[in-house]
Amino acid sequence: MIHLKKENVLDGYFTKHREQHLEELKQFLSIPSISSLSEHKKDMKDCASYLGNLMKEAGLEHITINETAGHPVVTGDWLHAEGKPTILVYGHYDVQPVDPLELWESDPFKAEVRENKLYARGSSDDKGQVFMHIKVIEAFLKEKGELPVNVKFLIEGEEEIGSVHLPEFVESNKENLAADLVLISDTALYAPGRPAVCYALRGLTGVQIDVRSASGDLHSGIYGGGIQNSIHALVELLASFHDKHGTIQVDGFYDKVRPITDDEKAAYAALDFDAEGAKKEAGVKELFGETDFSYLERTWARPTLEINGVYGGFSGEGIKTVIPATAGAKITCRLVPDQDPYEIVKQLRAHIEKHKPAGVDITITEFDKGKPFITPLEHPYIQAAGRSYETQYDAKTAYIRAGGSIPIVAAFDEILNTPVIMMGFGLSTENFHAPNEHFHLDNFDKGLRVVSDYFEEIANIEK
Amino acid sequence: MIHLKKENVLDGYFTKHREQHLEELKQFLSIPSISSLSEHKKDMKDCASYLGNLMKEAGLEHITINETAGHPVVTGDWLHAEGKPTILVYGHYDVQPVDPLELWESDPFKAEVRENKLYARGSSDDKGQVFMHIKVIEAFLKEKGELPVNVKFLIEGEEEIGSVHLPEFVESNKENLAADLVLISDTALYAPGRPAVCYALRGLTGVQIDVRSASGDLHSGIYGGGIQNSIHALVELLASFHDKHGTIQVDGFYDKVRPITDDEKAAYAALDFDAEGAKKEAGVKELFGETDFSYLERTWARPTLEINGVYGGFSGEGIKTVIPATAGAKITCRLVPDQDPYEIVKQLRAHIEKHKPAGVDITITEFDKGKPFITPLEHPYIQAAGRSYETQYDAKTAYIRAGGSIPIVAAFDEILNTPVIMMGFGLSTENFHAPNEHFHLDNFDKGLRVVSDYFEEIANIEK
Structure with missing residues (x-):
């Protein structure tokens, strides 16, 4: 009824x-x-x-x-x-x-x-x-x-x-x-x-990062310590994208972000955000993110850089003592006014170039862009x-x-x-x-x- | 013949x-x-x-x-x-x-x-x-x-x-x-x-690290910026294991390593190591690893910590704008005299505890141990x-x-x-x-x- x-x-x-x-x-x-x-x-x-x-x-x-x-x-x-x-x-x-x-x-x-x-x-x-x-x-x-x-x-x-x-x-x-x-x-x-x-x-853009360290997978006993491991390079690069609070470390990333107005801040505060309910809904023990912004501000009016997938080496049952030749990750960014997806992808490319670890080749594939x-x-x-x-x-x-x-x-x-x-x-x-x-x-x-x-x-x- | x-x-x-x-x-x-x-x-x-x-x-x-x-x-x-x-x-x-x-x-x-x-x-x-x-x-x-x-x-x-x-x-x-x-x-x-x-x-030991940030995968538009991403936590943790030259950062890891003797150093040097041949054999553009040791020393008489596999989120064709709830990695260490695999696993556990990112639960599974x-x-x-x-x-x-x-x-x-x-x-x-x-x-x-x-x-x- x-x-x-x-x-x-x-x-x-x-x-x-x-x-x-x-x-x-x-x-x-x-x-x-x-x-x-x-x-x-x-x-x-x-x-x-x-x-x-x-x-x-x-x-x-x-x-x-x-x-x-x-x-x-x-x-x-x-x-x-x-x-x-x-x-x-x-x-x-x-x-x-x-x-x-x-x-x-x-x-x-x-x-x-x-x-x-x-x-x-x-x-x-x-x-x-x-x-x-x-x-x-x-x-x-x-x-x-x-x-x-x-x-x-x-x-x-x-x-x-x-x-x-x-x-x-x-x-x-x-x-x-x-x-x-x-x-x-x-x-x-x-x-x-x-x-x-x-x-x-929010808008959207993203890149896939593929890292190659060798022409093929190698035995970690024979080569371990002597050459780069594609996963080591990948995680070093991926870890450089955020600080430990989740603030994005890409140069210029936040430059064009339109500040949240006082009226907006007041409107969001009036919504009586229920932190306990949000945690339960998301199935998490704690909320997490940029320390200077509220949860609603972070999820509505602040940009993100999320690693949506990571892959490389052996993920089956048990162990395989291999040095993987290739590893990769898929990344998407949620963008807010007045960020431009094309400019953001340029910044991501510059960041990857700047933080590129030794001993690897990196291929970047661009995903779709939405303002x-x-x-x-x-x-x-x-x-x-x-x-x-x-x-x-x-x-x-x-x-x-x-x-x-x-x-x-x-x-x-x-x-x-x-x-x-x-x-x-x-x-x-x-x-x-x-x-x-x-x-x-x-x-x-x-x-x-x-x-x-x-x-x-x-x-x-x-x- | x-x-x-x-x-x-x-x-x-x-x-x-x-x-x-x-x-x-x-x-x-x-x-x-x-x-x-x-x-x-x-x-x-x-x-x-x-x-x-x-x-x-x-x-x-x-x-x-x-x-x-x-x-x-x-x-x-x-x-x-x-x-x-x-x-x-x-x-x-x-x-x-x-x-x-x-x-x-x-x-x-x-x-x-x-x-x-x-x-x-x-x-x-x-x-x-x-x-x-x-x-x-x-x-x-x-x-x-x-x-x-x-x-x-x-x-x-x-x-x-x-x-x-x-x-x-x-x-x-x-x-x-x-x-x-x-x-x-x-x-x-x-x-x-x-x-x-x-x-x-060399000996061997290893652990599998499984990270969980939420009870299930979440939409990066709804939750992005508000909660931890299991892959972010994982790569932050994994990146903490090495410095950019490949030197392992786990406290105490090198303490028991038996120094390479002068006779051994001389014996290895006499083998006329062929760096170009080694690169070709491994299919790599450059050799890589601890700066104070030769390639043969690094691969024979120095311990390693290799990430053999990493997994989490979406790795199929295209993109999926998801915040993955779980991610993990398989790690093995090659050990040298007089490291003890049981002590090394304790050190790995202490390192993981010390570097555990916010917003996640971590499960450690131990692999086999060989002295x-x-x-x-x-x-x-x-x-x-x-x-x-x-x-x-x-x-x-x-x-x-x-x-x-x-x-x-x-x-x-x-x-x-x-x-x-x-x-x-x-x-x-x-x-x-x-x-x-x-x-x-x-x-x-x-x-x-x-x-x-x-x-x-x-x-x-x-x-």
Whole structure:
């Protein structure tokens, strides 16, 4: 039973079709659309095609599966609300890899409801949230025969790999994509029952570092002490990136970081951050990081440099007395306004060159780049989003930043010159990017009503 | 064609049966006796059984497959040379793992001769060399009806995992194993064509370090900057083990190291070490290590701490923006006289405790321990070994140390109180412990004749 603070005009439709909608969503989630692994290229196509059909059946027009040099972009629109604002709905149908698979309690691609939570890869990030927007369109068109606003859909398949080809697509189609606002549901509530409008995101960049010390692995008895070990060189280099408090040691890394304003500091402090709850949620014994900043400041408004993976030598059962010839690491940085990903990669390269240990060759591979994003809190479309949330949730909307990256947000800002509104319905405990990803169906139900209310709110705002 | 400096009494026998011997050796090498991997437990038993048959057919008596808590020990003897010395021949039938398998040019367990080299896992280390001793026995008994000395064989299946159960076996059987000398062929020539008697070995110990920062992997956007990353903690800890020249930073690590004597320094200097050749052999651009010691000193008479493997987080294709909850490393130390492996492990534990980064739990798993070994150069059995080599090789025998470990050697010294003679026929370029292990058949042929000559030399030395 959903508690309604304000009657929603589509409530009956959503209630009546709930089971059918969930079945369709499970089908959508069953397609393993892992964008980062080349063996899933066909699944990506199948998923784009399934998505196109969902949009068509909802009543959207001009459905197009746009081929790119990477995975397809799915578009569609409904543009019959003359004189009304146009909302560009953005989301993504690609998902993260699922390893380690053995930690999943149910098949990541066979969605299962347990305790009113839907378990599957992509349930929360972001297929489940994209699906809600489609169902809002369907509900308006089936119940009212029209939408209160004009809408355009732009759903990509490369968000989890940095939206490699989307900026080019947006650039090439900027007239077709022109809108008054971009609406995205790919962020989380501030807490269970506490909605949040997100006004800033971190950017992303990264490099892979591969170290080679010899032409092949060598016996540690014969050569040990006489030559460099690729892992020794790697760990020496990797350890140079942070001090013991986690402060990044790359020259110039923090130079362009926009200082956190006093208003922001006050707003974050007012959120009554629950350190014990955060520790429990993360499964850690202590919080950790730069000593001069609070946890929320560190995770929202400060940049990071994380080693996401490290590999080299023997990792099987028992021991192997080998000097490994090669070792490597994958690193990504979360960036904040006004850091530039291209400049950061240059700084990383300079750092690696400066700290390069003796006796090795190093190869650097660059990963995707996404700019950080920030938009003013006072924008009417943002304020309206807060009001729509409050029709369904018994709590004040929090206006927050998010620590994650949606690389394309900065591109929308830059190319379309359009405000971006992030109204998310996930929860940070929902294990997106980890085993046992799930989506609370209570937020799915509320989200359908919040989004439909928002469409009506936007229709009433002067263009 | 083998160049004989001194006529060998068994030469005709070895020549006549060469093809048959090689076929038997290939069969022996076809059994994947990898002691460190539990899935090869049955192969270990099969290999012990095959070895026992080889020994029986050679004419050895009292063949026994001795069960242990680990892999079996194979024993046998021939004790009819009254009044003559007794040689205890030691070797091992277990081999190293074969990964990365894709780097092998032929199946590691399907021996293949290319350019008079026998390619297979174990061909050089140590099945091929054990096999030679068996064939020397066979040749004496078939051609002469007797041996010039008494012999006992002790061939174990756990050398590559630190001879875990052999010291206990030797202790329990010390009366049966009593001998005048222990003869081992598990070391390498000094250079192609240049034989070497080895008078000292390094010991071995090691630990696995497992670091945990959280109960599960976390999204780097949500948590990045707020909590510790297990890989960050691991690389900080691992980097603390060495300075940038490779000198080990563990407190007390070098305290018990026996200084290299002036005579030894002179002996090593006289070996005309070829730095360019060593670089080429190892496949490295530069040699590396403690600045106050020569390459030979570093690899023979100085201890090491090598990281043999490192693992944690995502290492697949592309990127995964995860904060890994767990990361780990495998470390082994090569030890020199008079370091004690148990004391070294205590020092490693103290170092890890002292340098433990914030925000993580660390689990330490201890690996096998083998003491370093040294024996006087002037012992008559060692001098005789040098002479026997020179019957087949056109070069002065070098008296050297070896950087590798044969953990049981120290145990023989300690438990049996018997001099140990290491006459190896491998070459350091033969990729033991790496892909494409091979054995030069020229040294196989010479080795048969050297060992048979040595048996006669020993028979003539007063007990």
